[in-house]
Amino acid sequence: MLRVGIIGAGGISSAHIRAYLAFHEECEIVAVADTAPGKAASKLESHGIRGAKAYEDPHQMLAEEPLLDLVSITTPPSSHASLTVAFLLGGMHVIVEKPMAPSLEECDAMIAAQRESGKILSVVAQNRFRDDMATLKKAVDSGLIGSVSHLRIESAWWRGLAYYDLWWRGTWESEGGGCTLNHAIHHIDLALWLMGRPTEVIAMLANAQHENAEVEDLSVAVLRYGRGLAQLTSSVVHHGEEQEIVIQGQFARISQPWRVTAELSQPNGFPVTGGNTALVDELNALADAHIPLLHQGHEGQIGDVIAAIREHREPATDGTDGRNAVEVVTAIYKAGIEREIVQLPLDPEDPYYRSGTLVQRAPHFYEKRASVGEQSGEIIVGASTPTSND
Template sequence: MINVAIIGSGAIAPSHIQAYLQFPERCKIIAICDIYPEKAKNTAEKFHLESEIYENYIEMLKHTDIDLVSICTPPYTHADMAINCINAGKHVLVEKPMASSLEECDRMLEAVAKNNKILSVVAQNRFRTSMMKLKKVLNSQLMGQIVHTQVDSFWWRGHSYYDLWWRGTWEKEGGGCTLNHAVHHIDIFQWMNGMPYEVTAVMSNTSHDNAEVEDISIAICKYNNGSLAQITSSVIHHGEEQQLIFQGKNARVSVPWKVKASQSQENGFPLDDMHLEKKITELYSSLPEVEYEGHAGQIDDVLTAIEKNEKVLISGTEGRQTLEMITAIYQSASLGGTVKLPLDKTSPFYTSESIMKNAIHFYEKKTSVENFTDNKITTGSNH
């Protein structure tokens, strides 16, 4: 039995708890910690958990029976919490984004190497049937070389969203929609397509004058083979229609699922390639559905890795790559010009302090709400 602790009982914590509860024979939630202990207590009561309640996670870590910690707190807390948990001999599942800076990611990875513990970064959308199937279709090479990718991470959040005390600041949230919403799609993008070698980006704040950070960004990525990708990150798009489209030399596929293949006529105009479309469709249809989707799928992966001493699908290294892409977008959009990857300590956006110094501050955060009474969240589409 794997004993689990939860740090943070805010909006995302129920997703973790509900996922753990799907595996009662494999794990048990024995502790919940929150700087507002009443919230932790209410969460435990809501899910009928016989968990110890803590206000200070350092005190909680003295609980020697804890094997795995889920960190469900604001981004600026992730690094120190994860490092302290790992140094205390615990495995860690940390919510997205992995941390607020690449420097913090590197310190987290050093702790993992030193203690030989598992660090997994939440990217629950990988654990969806549609994403797993698309990944295998891309791996089949039936589409040919990818020549263009379109990532639409469209979300919508009202003005009051950034009133919450830690949101909307570079210090506490670490960024806006690019970091905290599009992180899901950027993770999928780099998992499926690999890392580009350069990024050029712009960003703006069009609708949230109570936030320092962006509410829309647009990035163009370039690969060594000439392939291009465009990534739009937004919390100003009504309808929250999200998609990833991969254009190959032979065919196009996407999530939501759609396939289209073309052959060239003698004059260069397109002719439907029904044979290839059928072949790709048959492959997609033949692939199995995942047993557990979303957070449950990732928690199953982490539990299995602990039980069998295996690697997780989304390691700290994978989490760092996703943040590296986002950091490059912020660096390019704030300072102008094209940013070459990979990023290292020489980047002017490597540390949290340098990000706060160099990032565009669109507005001053004037409103600070301690908590919302309604903890319900929506997550857009399943894509």
């Protein structure tokens, strides 16, 4: 029976708690920590967890719970690196929420601690554990669509002004960035999973609607993949939150939500009326053959980590996956701030590799004008679209 601790008792911690409870035969939540007085105890009570201990200092939890096997870190991004390193070196496996950290320097420190400790480090990428995304991945990997020409990703979210009033949101120092880092990172991870790492990035950043935040609420980036391009919109200003991934291949177009189109050429290069129905049928058959996952989202990822511990193997998503997503975000920020085409991978000598560069160089679109410790209201993360933690 794995002994589990959770650091951070905010909204997203409930997704972790529900996931662990789904595997109650293999793990038990024994401790929760949050620096806000009474918050950890309240979180335990709200989920009906009895016998677990509440802490107001995660380092006290580390000192008093040396037999913990696995820890979920669900705190604000600026604290991810220090907590992850401490608990890995304390002998515990770690699952850390997205984004892995605000800088590549911190990501590399986390990966180094994982290697030194020999423990598992998994960065949350829960949308890889979804039936629709698994279907899209299978279709890309099948080769049926041919080489990819264009990838269009709409990471479209909507958040009201009050969203950035929460104390840690809306500043480069505490949140690490805006919608590109904290919302679109899910779609960026999916792009990396589907397509691999791009070679070049160009971008523009804006704050279109949130006068109470330093950070961007909108960015548009273009990424180069071989002969093709990817177009990424990151946003918290899109009404309706209509998210989409469209992949245009040599032979067919596929997308999430699932839809297939395939053209055939006339002798003059114009499309044949009706298109390639045989290929459309083949791709739809591939999608229909997908066997539904037993566990999805956070539950799927946490289940995989528990299995990885049991089977002494690497998790499906690890620290390198988390770092790769942060690298693309960092390139987008550098491209937007410096107004240049950014080559990947980023060199450790690049100023944007280091912690603190964004705080020094990023524009303050507006100054944060409110700071509240808690907010009421439900955290909506969606069901059929990639989910955000915020």
